[in-house]
Amino acid sequence: MESGPLAELRVVEIGEGVAVATCGKLLADLGADVVKVEPPGGDRLRRLGPFPGNVPDPNRSAAFLATNTSKRGITLDIALPTGRDLLRRLVQRADCLLESFPPGYLDGLGCGYEALSHLNPRLIMASITPFxxxxxxxxxxxHDINVLAAAAVTHGLGRPEREPLTLPAWQADKFAGLNAAVSVLIAEMARRRSGAGTHIDVAEVDCWATFMAGVGLQPFLDEGRIRMRSGHRALHQPHLDATLPCKDGYVTLDTPQRRQWGSLLRAIGREDMLEDPRFARPLDMTDRWAEDVERSLEPWLMAHTREEIFQLARQAQFPAAPVYTVGEVLKVEHLRARGYWSAVPADGSDSLIYPGPPFRLSATPWRIRRPAPRLGEHNREVYVEELGLSEEELVALRQHGVI
Incomplete structure (x- = not known):
């Protein structure tokens, strides 16, 4: 199998949910040998779906398949003494352990960082939890929704007269997984100099509170201003900054510069708005007169398609973008030309399409090296061929519910 930039990194991933799985996927797709350890009944993501044909199948859950590419998979019950012994043996051979159990759980089993680092002083252990x-x-x-609320993200989403909204698709978990993966690489660089491992503490709420500092926190610290929900438009921005309906969907228009705002109005034949006293001060257009501005643009927008508006924006040089659906993004020629989408064979079905990374490494490219593992798919490979157990011992582990 073709190697990647992290081909020498050996990782054990244990724990359930999207955050730790995302961290492991990012490392695995870059070439790390990631062994995902699931309980004998499987990760809970296997039961979430959606499933092809709406037929539940733990090996065909879209949620699990999307977050576990390029990994090997084994089963193990670490609540049992034999299971804990096997986990220790796995960690002795590993460079990194990823886990998402509640704080203190692994310590109570004798498998916390202090205990494991005695077995493997070079171990990097990343613990990913909500707080x-x-x-x-x-x-x-x-859950994801709680983390976003606690980090003040939810407060800024939605319409001002309605209840706050949250972000879709496990964004808190995925962003924490990304932060964890980056921190593992930083720790690996440090270990190459010092020879010592470290324990990484990743709190999902910290990731989002830090990420939001420039958007919501900094205006409060600097100006005492609380960023309020503003729905489809941005407040306290010069000129127009909004997502608006058009003939066949929605477009986003953003004209922070007076020149860009003028280009938009001249392109649609509304130069008269440049002389309107209500719009003389750029910030008043979004903070006081946003609805009037949008009503003035509505007839022209509703007479033109997203593509027509986008092409006009390119010619007149004002920022605009069509709002695509997920299905339309799959057909965007730019992404296809960059090879962004990857087709990966799936268990019992046609190939599945996966998104790629937002970067390209010329010498050691990112790639999905294998589909997500079936439940316990690599038990024999790991326990027998690598840890040296006999076939009889493997059967006994199954019979006693250890794997």
Whole structure:
């Protein structure tokens, strides 16, 4: 199998959910040998779906398949003494352990960082939890929606007269997984100099509070201004910054410069708006007169398609973008030309399409090296061929519910 830039990195991933799986996927798609450890009944993502034909199948869950490419997969019950012994043996051979259990759980099993680092002093261990390993909320459970609310993200989403909204598609979990993957690479660079491992504490709420600092937190710290929900438009921005309906969908228009705002109005034959006293001050257009501005543009927008508006924007040189559906993004020629989409054979079905990375490495390219593992697919390969167990011992592990 073709190697990648992280081909020498050996990773054990244990824990359930999207955050730790995303971290492992990012490393695996870059070439790391990631062994995903699931309980004998499988990761809970296997039961979420959606499923092809709406027929539940733990090996065909879209949620699981999308977050576990390029990994090998084994089963193991670490609540059992034999399971914990096998986990320790796996960690002794690994460079990195990814986990997402509540703080203190692995310590209680004798498999926390302090215990494992005695077995493997070079071990990098990344713990990904909603609120981190320390602090008043460390033991609180949370879902994606809770993390976004706690990080003040939810407060800024939606219409001002309605309840706040949250982000779709496990964004808090995925962003935490990305941060964890980056921190693992930083720790690996440090280990190459010092020879010592480290324990990485990734709190999902910290990731989002940090990410939002420039958007919501900084205006409050600098100006005492709380960023409010503004629906389809941005407030406190010069001129027009909004997503508006058009003939066949929606377009986003953003004209922060007076020159761009003038180019838009001249292109659609509304130069008169440049002389309107309501719009003399750029910030007033979004903070006081946004609805009037949008009503003035509505007849022209509703008479033109997204593509017509986009082409006109290119010619007149004002920022605009069509709002695509997911199905339309799959057909965008630019992404196809970059080889962004990857077709990967799936278990019992035609190839599945996966998105690629937002970067390209010329010498050691990113690629999905194998589809997500079937439940326990690599048990024999890992336990017998690598750890040295006998076939009889493997059968006994199954019979006793260890794997």
């Amino acid at each position: 981190g390993q320390k602090g008043r909320l460390q033991r609180w459970k949370a």
